Amino acid sequence: MSETLTMIGTRKGLFLARSDDDRRTWQVSDLHLAGAEIASCAIDTRGERPRLFAGGFSWHWGPFLVRSDDLGATWHDPELATVAFPEDAEAAVKNIWQITPDTEERPGVVWAGSEPSALWRSEDGGETFTLVRGLWDHPDRPKWEPGGGGQTLHTILPHPTDDQRISVAMSTGGLYRSQDGGATWGPSNDGLEAGYQPEPPPPYGFCVHKVARDPVEPSRLYQQHHGGVYSSTDDGGSWSRIDHDLPADFGFPVVAHPRDTGTAYVFPLTADMDRTPPEGRCAVYRTRDAGQSWEACDDGLPDDRFHVGVLRDAMCTDTSTPAGVYVGTRHGTVYASPDEGDHWETVAQHLPDIYCVRAAQIA
Numbered sequence: 001m002s003e004t005l006t007m008i009g010t011r012k013g014l015f016l017a018r019s020d021d022d023r024r025t026w027q028v029s030d031l032h033l034a035g036a037e038i039a040s041c042a043i044d045t046r047g048e049r050p051r052l053f054a055g056g057f058s059w060h061w062g063p064f065l066v067r068s069d070d071l072g073a074t075w076h077d078p079e080l081a082t083v084a085f086p087e088d089a090e091a092a093v094k095n096i097w098q099i100t101p102d103t104e105e106r107p108g109v110v111w112a113g114s115e116p117s118a119l120w121r122s123e124d125g126g127e128t129f130t131l132v133r134g135l136w137d138h139p140d141r142p143k144w145e146p147g148g149g150g151q152t153l154h155t156i157l158p159h160p161t162d163d164q165r166i167s168v169a170m171s172t173g174g175l176y177r178s179q180d181g182g183a184t185w186g187p188s189n190d191g192l193e194a195g196y197q198p199e200p201p202p203p204y205g206f207c208v209h210k211v212a213r214d215p216v217e218p219s220r221l222y223q224q225h226h227g228g229v230y231s232s233t234d235d236g237g238s239w240s241r242i243d244h245d246l247p248a249d250f251g252f253p254v255v256a257h258p259r260d261t262g263t264a265y266v267f268p269l270t271a272d273m274d275r276t277p278p279e280g281r282c283a284v285y286r287t288r289d290a291g292q293s294w295e296a297c298d299d300g301l302p303d304d305r306f307h308v309g310v311l312r313d314a315m316c317t318d319t320s321t322p323a324g325v326y327v328g329t330r331h332g333t334v335y336a337s338p339d340e341g342d343h344w345e346t347v348a349q350h351l352p353d354i355y356c357v358r359a360a361q362i363a
Contacts, residue, residue, distance in 0.1 A: 002361050004318060005071065006326060006347065007052065008334055009038030009356040014054050016072050017347050023324050023338040028348045032072055036064070040313065042099040043360040044126070046107045050362045053126060055083075055096030055112065056355075063093045065112065067126055071362075083112055083120050083129045089136065091116055098313075099126075100156040106163060113153035117144055117170040121182070132182045135168065140176075140187065140204045147171030147207050147226075154312060155211045159235075160218050167211070167221070167236055174206035175223070175236050188236035192225060209252045210312040211236075216261035220290065224254040224266055224312075231291050242291025247278040253315035257340070258323050262290040265297075265317075265325060265341065267310040275309045282306040284315075284327060286341045297325075300344035301335060313356035320361050328354030 003020040013036055016029040033054060040055040052072060055065040065083050066075045085091045098113030110126040113119060118136050120129040135141075144151060152171055159165035167177040167188065174189040187203040194206055207226035214220035222242075223230040227250060229243035243249040248268040257263035266285050269275045277283065283298040314328035325337040332351035335344045336359075 002363050004320065004324065004359060005043060005050070005362050006334070006336070006357065006359040007041040007043060007054070008328060008348065008351065008354060009041045009054065009056065009313075010332070010352040010354050011037050012352040014038045014041065014072075015348065015351060017334070023320070023336055024345070026336075026347045029072065033066070033075065035059070036061075037095075037355065039095050039097050039355050040099045040113075041356050041358050042101055042110075043358050043362070044101040044110065045360050045362060046101060046104055047125065050360070051125065053099045053110075055099055057095045063095050063114075065096050065099070065126075065129075082122075082127065083114060085118070085131060089131065091118075093118075095150065095152070097150075097152040097154045098156055100158070101126075102158045103160050106158075109158075111156045111158065111166075113156055113168065113170075115150045115152040117141070117151050117153040117173055119153060119156065119168055119182070134178065134183045135176065135185050138176070138185050140173070143202075143204055144170065144173035145205065155208070157211060157213045157221070160213075160215075165235070167213075169208040169211045169223075171209070172205055172207040172226075174204055174208055175211060177236055188232075189239070190237065191232075191239035192223075192230065193228060193241075194226065210254045212254050212256040212264060214256055214261050214264075214290075215258055220261070222254045222256060222264045222291070224251050226250070226272060229254070229266055229291065242287070245292075245294045246285055250275075251310075252312040253310055255315050255317055255325070258317050258319045259321075260288070260323075263288050263340075264291070265315065266294075267315060267327065269309050276307045277309070280305050280307060282329075284325065284337075284341055297337070297341035298344070299342065300337075311355055314354050316357050316359055318359040318361060324359060326357045326359050328357040330354065 102109035119132040155169035230239040334347040
């Protein structure tokens with residue numbers, strides 16, 4: 001028997017929601033890791049039992065990354081930080097903004113992204129992490145500036161078939177990719193537009209909000225930029241806008257369907273200075289043709305006076321059939337669609353500000 005587990009990271013701790021009836025009803029846990037800002041979470045289903053990760057910041061203890069092998073009944077919090085700069089880096093971790101398990105073919109590899117923007121690799125299932133020096137020592141790094149949420153590495157995209165290729169994105173550095181296992185890196189921002197950049201723009205300094213990889217065509221990427229929704233068909237080598245059919249080009253999350261090529265989801269906001277949904281309408285937009293057209297998916301979502309947004313990691317899919325889609329809002333409500341966006345139900349409400357949502361089917 002299997003069930004669906006959803007991790008909900010908030011400004012004041014973590015909640016776990018579980019459904020054993022094909023995502024029709026949900027049981028929401030009491031608060032875990034109370035008082036901590038949970039900026040990132042992940043469910044690693046590659047081992048004999050699921051391993052849960054939660055990363056973030058405690059105003060008392062500082063940044064942390066914890067894990068659980070018993071679905072949250074207990075959490076392992078190591079005495080020494082597992083994500084910590086070596087002394088010669090002359091830096092300190094402020095927060096953990098991303099946790100990404102690698103593919104089934106690389107079962108021990110887990111990645112983390114931090115503030116300041118740095119990439120970390122674990123080869124023992126997330127028990128210890130090593131700084132990826134090739135990115136940290138890149139000559140562009142001193143030119144990366146903080147975005148509104150800090151100078152954070154928030155997207156990690158391992159390539160599914162080539163373990164030497166990996167892409168990362170950060171605010172406000174842009175997208176960088178490596179083709180030699182992280183030893184060397186290059187910016188991948190050609191075609192992006194940014195009114196705050198000089199002309200011609202330098203190859204760095206782009207405010208990328210989130211990037212997702214197509215599951216069938218791994219060289220196809222989808223990007224929600226500070227201004228514009230883009231796609232790339234050459235693994236980030238060049239970008240083209242795909243937002244002509246959307247009600248707005250600003251937003252934070254972008255999510256790819258777990259199996260269907262060309263299918264992706266975004267949550268548009270009116271503008272960078274008006275971070276509310278267009279016309280006060282809560283709507284996830286879905287494309288099935290790689291951005292040539294978009295449709296509103298809002299059956300069951302609030303259709304009036306909805307004035308809050310969705311953060312970059314507060315939208316996700318699971319791997320069930322049909323795929324589930326999940327959205328967590330800044331006023332503490334989580335919505336789930338068990339049918340790929342066609343219909344929506346409420347999972348939880350009256351939670352703190354939601355920072356991240358991750359879902360998976362577990363045994």
